[in-house]
Amino acid sequence: MKAGSWLAASLLPVLLTAAHPAFAEPLANRLFGAVATPSAQAPAAIGSYARGCAAGLVQLPDSGPSWQSMRLSRNRHWGHPEMIDYLIGLSETAQQIGWAGLYIGDISQPRGGPMTSGHASHQMGLDADIWFLPPRRLNLSRRERETIGSVSVRTDDQRSVNANWTAGHHALLRAAASDPRVDRIFVAAAVKIEMCRTATRQDRAWLQKIRPFSGHNTHFHVRLKCPRGSPLCQTQTPTVAELSNGGDSCDDTLMWWVTDFLDPPPRDPAAPPPAPRPRHPREFTMADLPAACADVLTAP
Numbered sequence: 001m002k003a004g005s006w007l008a009a010s011l012l013p014v015l016l017t018a019a020h021p022a023f024a025e026p027l028a029n030r031l032f033g034a035v036a037t038p039s040a041q042a043p044a045a046i047g048s049y050a051r052g053c054a055a056g057l058v059q060l061p062d063s064g065p066s067w068q069s070m071r072l073s074r075n076r077h078w079g080h081p082e083m084i085d086y087l088i089g090l091s092e093t094a095q096q097i098g099w100a101g102l103y104i105g106d107i108s109q110p111r112g113g114p115m116t117s118g119h120a121s122h123q124m125g126l127d128a129d130i131w132f133l134p135p136r137r138l139n140l141s142r143r144e145r146e147t148i149g150s151v152s153v154r155t156d157d158q159r160s161v162n163a164n165w166t167a168g169h170h171a172l173l174r175a176a177a178s179d180p181r182v183d184r185i186f187v188a189a190a191v192k193i194e195m196c197r198t199a200t201r202q203d204r205a206w207l208q209k210i211r212p213f214s215g216h217n218t219h220f221h222v223r224l225k226c227p228r229g230s231p232l233c234q235t236q237t238p239t240v241a242e243l244s245n246g247g248d249s250c251d252d253t254l255m256w257w258v259t260d261f262l263d264p265p266p267r268d269p270a271a272p273p274p275a276p277r278p279r280h281p282r283e284f285t286m287a288d289l290p291a292a293c294a295d296v297l298t299a300p
Helices: 002-019 028-035 081-096 142-147 167-178 191-200 205-209 240-244 252-258 292-298
Strands: 044-048 052-055 068-069 101-103 127-131 180-188 210-212 220-222
Touching: 028 292, 044 167, 044 292, 068 081, 081 101, 081 127, 081 167, 081 220, 167 180, 167 191, 167 205, 167 220, 180 191, 180 205, 191 205, 191 240, 191 252, 205 210
Parallel strands: 068 101, 180 210
Antiparallel strands: 044 052, 101 127, 127 220, 180 220
16 A cells, blocks of 8 residues: 555544544554655644644764764654754764764654654654764664663762763753754753853853753753744744843752752642643644644655
8 A cells, every 4th residue: 555545544533533423533643653754745844842743854864974873763863954954063063072973862753743652842853862972983783773872961869960971061062052043952950050050151142042851861852943934833932032031041940950859848738739731742633733734644
């Protein structure tokens, strides 16, 4: 069966559900996760980082003179052309600061969308994970790329960086954040605190894009702004500038990540009950995504 026919057949339960609610609507991550190739459409990011899809994505080559893609079996090295250009350029910068290059983790699936495992975002080809492990060599076998792991640059208590953190990491993140295409970069809170401590007084504006977020001690997560030619792409709200009031965001709120986040105060019995857990993107159906994502999914 041709790809377009197979995809149309996959969407049949969605159409049946509209007419007959008794049919169970398939999960969007299963539909997007089953597609092995990008759509033959003009490149476009659609929706939002955690609720969207992407047309016309291109694949980062498995290897290049300054990078290697990791975990090839996942087929998640597809990105908007702006992201692919960004990653190749950053890998060249990594060589200039003394690294052999970069190990690149997940970007997006061939047509974006919710993933069957892992990330909540990475749905528009505008997010990418870059390992904190400085490459020792760039000729890893396919098997090695499945088994080698990155390194944590944060202590086990999550309050400071460890001996794996180097000046090269600082220089790489500074270069990564200085690109005007970048909206924000997620790192472990300990990394942000260390960078705030060691950055010079005269060169700090780029720090506003470095944002603390849990689960980012072995890699940093780059998120690009909505690119040109993507009118359906939703800019993240609030923007980094709004979050940091135009400064370096090295303020008292940063310390929350190594105080109340790690050791939360007792809950006030008089406080209202916590809000219900929001639905995870892995629970989305096609009805939860922008309407244009159905066209991306069924396109040749």
